[in-house]
Amino acid sequence: MTIKSQNITAVAHRVSADERALVNGHKGGVLWFTGLSGSGKTTLAFELEQRLFARGYQVYVLDGDNVRHGLNSDLGFSPEDRAENIRRIGEVAALFGEAGSIVISAFISPYRDDRKLARSAAHEGFHEVYLSADLAACEARDPKGLYKKAHAGEIADFTGVSAPYEEPENADLEIDTGTLGVEESIAILTDYIDTVFGVPKD
Numbered sequence: 001m002t003i004k005s006q007n008i009t010a011v012a013h014r015v016s017a018d019e020r021a022l023v024n025g026h027k028g029g030v031l032w033f034t035g036l037s038g039s040g041k042t043t044l045a046f047e048l049e050q051r052l053f054a055r056g057y058q059v060y061v062l063d064g065d066n067v068r069h070g071l072n073s074d075l076g077f078s079p080e081d082r083a084e085n086i087r088r089i090g091e092v093a094a095l096f097g098e099a100g101s102i103v104i105s106a107f108i109s110p111y112r113d114d115r116k117l118a119r120s121a122a123h124e125g126f127h128e129v130y131l132s133a134d135l136a137a138c139e140a141r142d143p144k145g146l147y148k149k150a151h152a153g154e155i156a157d158f159t160g161v162s163a164p165y166e167e168p169e170n171a172d173l174e175i176d177t178g179t180l181g182v183e184e185s186i187a188i189l190t191d192y193i194d195t196v197f198g199v200p201k202d
């Protein structure tokens with residue numbers, strides 16, 4: 001990407017990340033879900049958001065279709081547009097995280113390089129969570145009937161069918177959502193969040 005802005009100087013915030021964490025009761029950061037269509041990103045993201053919110057957390061889900069309606073409505077599904085889609089989301093997620101929220105992003109994000117870029121935007125507050133249900137499991141579920149359409153040639157560039165999915169090599173957390181149930185997956189996620197976003201009590 002060409003950087004077009006010049007004469008730009010960053011201004012320091014007067015509220016530190018530690019101060020925000022103290023007030024919120026947890027650190028801010030990004031839980032970056034990645035996995036095939038039907039692997040459970042949306043299901044787990046919104047379930048987790050509701051439960052964390054009930055515990056008083058600052059938490060917000062960024063989900064594929066929602067973002068494509070607004071911020072990224074000018075983008076399609078070519079490799080270039082997918083990369084730009086993820087780049088913008090990575091920057092937005094990083095901003096939310098810096099503001100103190102736990103952001104759960106629920107995008108297929110099939111390319112390793114794009115996920116790497118998202119990680120570099122949010123630095124150490126970034127946690128890649130691989131929902132590793134395999135293609136067979138996702139096709140069997142096909143909650144939105146998209147695999148059926150993709151196989152019928154009605155959707156071009158469909159991840160896992162006619163577009164690649166590059167599996168994470170070093171995910172911070174992997175959950176086999178092909179064999180585990182929703183409750184078991186949520187329990188793993190909740191433990192993980194307590195560990196990485198928790199604030200020491202004294």
Ligand SMILES: Nc1ncnc2c1ncn2[C@@H]1O[C@H](COP(=O)(O)OP(=O)(O)O)[C@@H](O)[C@H]1O
Binds near residue numbers: 036178
């Ligand atoms: N462990 C699990 N985690 C998440 N979803 C699961 C799990 N086991 C079964 N499912 C089912 O799989 C489907 C996942 O769909 P969805 O959340 O829309 O996937 P995605 O957002 O990744 O495309 C849902 O119908 C959900 O009920």
Ligand SMILES: [Mg+2]
Binds near residue numbers: 041042043064106
């Ligand atoms: Mg989804």
